[in-house]
Amino acid sequence: MASPGAGSGPGTFRHGVHPDGAKEATEHLPVERMPFVERYTVPLAQHLGAPAIPVVQPGQRVQRGQLVARAAAFVSTAHHAPVTGTVVSIGKERYPSGALVEAIVIDADRFDPQMLAPGPAADWRSVSDKDFMALVQGGGIVGMGGAAFPSHVKLSVPEGKGCDQLVINGCECEPFLTCDHRTMVERPDAVLRGVDIAGTRVGCKGAVIGVELNKPDGISSLQAAIERRQARIARGDNDGVSFPIRVHGVQVKYPQGAEKMLIKALFDREVPAGKLPLDLGYVVNNVATMVALAELVDGGSPLIERVVTVSGSAVRRPANLLVPVGTPIRAVLDHCGGLTAQVRQVVMGGPMMGMPVATLDAPVLKGTSGLLAFEEARDPLKEAGPCIKCGQCLEACPYMLNPSRMGRLARAGRVLEMEDWLVMDCVECGACTWVCPSEIPLVHLFRSAKATIRKKKAAEQAAAKKAGGAS
Amino acid sequence: MSSGNLRLQVTAAPFAHSPRTTAAIMRDVILALLPAVAAAVWLFGIAAVLVLATAILGAVLTDGVFGRQRWAGLKDGSAVLTGLLLGLTLPPGIPLWMALLGGVVAIGLSKVVWGGLGHNLFNPALIGRAFLQAAFPTVLTSWVAPQPGQLFSLPPTTLSIPLQQSGTDVISAATPLGLAKFQHTLTDTLPLFTGQVAGSLGETSALLLLLGGAFLVWRRALDWRIPVSIFASVALFATLAWLAWPTLPPPQFMLFSGGLVLGAVYMATDPVSSPTTPWGAWIFGAGIGLLVVLIRNWGGLPEGVMYAILLMNAAAPLIERATQPRAFGRDERRIP
Numbered sequence: 086m087a088s089p090g091a092g093s094g095p096g097t098f099r100h101g102v103h104p105d106g107a108k109e110a111t112e113h114l115p116v117e118r119m120p121f122v123e124r125y126t127v128p129l130a131q132h133l134g135a136p137a138i139p140v141v142q143p144g145q146r147v148q149r150g151q152l153v154a155r156a157a158a159f160v161s162t163a164h165h166a167p168v169t170g171t172v173v174s175i176g177k178e179r180y181p182s183g184a185l186v187e188a189i190v191i192d193a194d195r196f197d198p199q200m201l202a203p204g205p206a207a208d209w210r211s212v213s214d215k216d217f218m219a220l221v222q223g224g225g226i227v228g229m230g231g232a233a234f235p236s237h238v239k240l241s242v243p244e245g246k247g248c249d250q251l252v253i254n255g256c257e258c259e260p261f262l263t264c265d266h267r268t269m270v271e272r273p274d275a276v277l278r279g280v281d282i283a284g285t286r287v288g289c290k291g292a293v294i295g296v297e298l299n300k301p302d303g304i305s306s307l308q309a310a311i312e313r314r315q316a317r318i319a320r321g322d323n324d325g326v327s328f329p330i331r332v333h334g335v336q337v338k339y340p341q342g343a344e345k346m347l348i349k350a351l352f353d354r355e356v357p358a359g360k361l362p363l364d365l366g367y368v369v370n371n372v373a374t375m376v377a378l379a380e381l382v383d384g385g386s387p388l389i390e391r392v393v394t395v396s397g398s399a400v401r402r403p404a405n406l407l408v409p410v411g412t413p414i415r416a417v418l419d420h421c422g423g424l425t426a427q428v429r430q431v432v433m434g435g436p437m438m439g440m441p442v443a444t445l446d447a448p449v450l451k452g453t454s455g456l457l458a459f460e461e462a463r464d465p466l467k468e469a470g471p472c473i474k475c476g477q478c479l480e481a482c483p484y485m486l487n488p489s490r491m492g493r494l495a496r497a498g499r500v501l502e503m504e505d506w507l508v509m510d511c512v513e514c515g516a517c518t519w520v521c522p523s524e525i526p527l528v529h530l531f532r533s534a535k536a537t538i539r540k541k542k543a544a545e546q547a548a549a550k551k552a553g554g555a556s
Numbered sequence: 557m558s559s560g561n562l563r564l565q566v567t568a569a570p571f572a573h574s575p576r577t578t579a580a581i582m583r584d585v586i587l588a589l590l591p592a593v594a595a596a597v598w599l600f601g602i603a604a605v606l607v608l609a610t611a612i613l614g615a616v617l618t619d620g621v622f623g624r625q626r627w628a629g630l631k632d633g634s635a636v637l638t639g640l641l642l643g644l645t646l647p648p649g650i651p652l653w654m655a656l657l658g659g660v661v662a663i664g665l666s667k668v669v670w671g672g673l674g675h676n677l678f679n680p681a682l683i684g685r686a687f688l689q690a691a692f693p694t695v696l697t698s699w700v701a702p703q704p705g706q707l708f709s710l711p712p713t714t715l716s717i718p719l720q721q722s723g724t725d726v727i728s729a730a731t732p733l734g735l736a737k738f739q740h741t742l743t744d745t746l747p748l749f750t751g752q753v754a755g756s757l758g759e760t761s762a763l764l765l766l767l768g769g770a771f772l773v774w775r776r777a778l779d780w781r782i783p784v785s786i787f788a789s790v791a792l793f794a795t796l797a798w799l800a801w802p803t804l805p806p807p808q809f810m811l812f813s814g815g816l817v818l819g820a821v822y823m824a825t826d827p828v829s830s831p832t833t834p835w836g837a838w839i840f841g842a843g844i845g846l847l848v849v850l851i852r853n854w855g856g857l858p859e860g861v862m863y864a865i866l867l868m869n870a871a872a873p874l875i876e877r878a879t880q881p882r883a884f885g886r887d888e889r890r891i892p
Contacts, residue, residue, distance in 0.1 A: 436570060487832070522574075523577075
């Protein structure tokens with residue numbers, strides 16, 4: 086079933102890079118459940134926005150799936166106990182970056198069977214928008230592609246805007262990661278159920294699932310599930326939801342999973358700079374988020390576990406694991422046979438946009454798509470070579486910026502001038518840095534320049550406000 | 557626990573990197589030139605080896621002594637490449653001390669004083685060659701006929717001493733471009749293509765140079781737009797000129813004679829001195845092609861590739877500025 090504006094062949098965007106996918110180690114491994122461990126740490130802030138507010142006390146007994154912290158603001162989500170056990174403390178714990186953050190520490194009850202009592206199916210259809218948002222927010226659902234942005238924000242369509250197409254992101258363009266791939270292969274019906282719920286709530290006319298062509302089994306699995314859904318619709322047995330869903334293969338290229346690039350690939354439309362996909366009528370969500378939404382609505386189960394790909398040259402037994410949020414990274418790696426003696430770097434997320442892990446005592450987060458350990462790491466003290474103006478970064482940048490020029494400005498200390506070269510449009514995908522033959526840390530320079538420019542703007546605004554108030 | 561006293565490195569993303577580094581690109585370009593070097597040795601004997609070696613020596617010594625990073629700066633291979641490219645533009649009978657001086661000037665005046673690799677406006681090898689042509693015009697336009705297979709014959713000029721009058725007993729020969737310009741005699745296309753003609757060390761075999769270029773395009777070590785644009789532009793303007801004035805050389809002669817292939821594939825594509833933008837590459841190449849046709853047909857010199865590239869080098873920053881890409885999700889090109 087064709088949707089308006091959609092191309093027929095495998096779509097893509099301009100530019101981009103082709104890093105080695107390195108998915109062979111885990112792409113055929115079924116998801117296995119990570120055994121429970123002794124202690125779990127749930128940070129109160131796992132994404133942008135306000136940290137959640139604890140609703141439990143140290144010493145209190147909690148059930149698996151019980152609310153332990155409630156959302157503090159609109160951009161904030163609730164957290165739930167990943168295990169049945171006892172709250173040990175609420176205080177400063179290590180985040181993967183090494184920073185100390187507020188977190189709830191829970192010791193698992195070793196004799197509890199850790200069953201998740203199925204909750205009642207939630208009324209998702211007849212409730213008001215506000216109540217549905219509260220349901221999603223209270224279920225702790227966040228985008229599971231990596232940034233962990235609260236899903237209720239992405240699923241709320243403000244007055245005056247409308248959703249034409251619900252876009253589901255199954256690209257998984259980051260090398261090594263296969264968690265979304267396995268989710269599409271193993272749980273296609275749950276994905277579609279989430280799409281039915283999300284699509285109905287945002288009022289879309291149809292939904293498109295974009296999958297990179299290196300996951301043919303994911304595509305065929307979803308297609309089979311779509312046929313089953315069609316049969317249910319024909320029988321009048323699909324909960325009254327009947328908008329069309331289709332799978333669209335997209336070219337294997339990084340960063341195909343960046344939402345504006347996916348929209349370009351699927352509909353050949355550019356989301357204008359400074360605008361959101363919703364401004365063109367698109368709502369974009371990750372495949373795994375759809376599964377989490379379906380489980381919340383149908384099973385009353387909040388987001389307390391997720392699929393994590395464990396891979397990389399320093400991992401003895403690569404795997405796709407279903408891991409409770411809050412599990413120490415060390416325990417996950419040990420479950421995979423431990424690390425080799427030559428390990429030098431551990432990364433949370435993918436190798437292109439993930440974050441470095443400073444301590445293995447830190448927990449798995451809701452946005453942890455992968456734990457990668459490498460024996461080889463680039464020498465941070467190695468001096469980058471001079472820019473030879475080869476222009477490869479210009480042909481890598483999906484936003485068609487001029488990283489070469491901006492990098493030269495940054496290295497010359499002319500940071501503020503970079504705004505004229507649209508550094509604020511940079512989404513920090515790192516394609517320019519991956520391709521740079523002189524190994525210039527371009528994206529780091531841009532990140533820091535963006536922070537400097539933002540700071541300067543904030544200071545200017547504050548000064549203007551002050552001046553306005555005085556007059 | 558296996559990972560008890562682990563020391564983890566904390567750097568920022570991306571943690572992966574393309575295997576294509578600057579040094580790898582330079583290595584590929586040098587590799588791509590080796591067949592042409594072998595052809596030069598076959599055609600001109602040991603003189604070719606000596607000229608290329610001294611030009612490289614001059615470049616490497618200058619970069620090592622005066623370069624910002626001293627000898628460590630040689631690791632990227634760019635000085636070797638500059639010396640090699642310079643050597644390939646020189647006549648086989650050039651005195652070695654001149655080749656050495658050319659290497660010194662190429663790196664010293666066109667790279668070191670600009671701030672090193674990445675900062676120069678002009679192609680270093682061509683600056684070296686332009687200096688030699690200005691300083692020693694007679695020597696730079698004295699050609700010897702190729703003597704295929706006679707590896708150990710040495711032109712008497714090769715070992716001459718600095719500032720001494722060079723010997724006059726060179727077996728001199730005219731290049732196809734010289735013949736066309738001054739005697740209105742055209743050389744057939746086939747010998748031009750395979751390189752059995754007089755000329756500088758690297759401008760003789762179009763075939764081997766093009767094969768090396770194809771290798772570099774495959775390895776993504778050069779911007780294919782530039783040579784394609786130059787060849788198309790030369791073909792277009794040479795055809796127009798030839799149709800208007802039939803006494804001028806025909807396009808197939810223009811394409812495969814002189815230093816055009818060497819210049820288009822290996823010199824104009826120097827990333828530092830060419831525009832970084834894709835559209836800029838097309839304009840840059842078209843400008844070189846036009847200038848080559850103008851200089852060869854109506855200029856005072858038989859060959860114009862060197863000046864065409866150097867002139868367009870000077871225009872590269874302007875071209876780049878005018879051809880900035882349109883950013884994603886924005887309506888207009890933005891040129892600060």
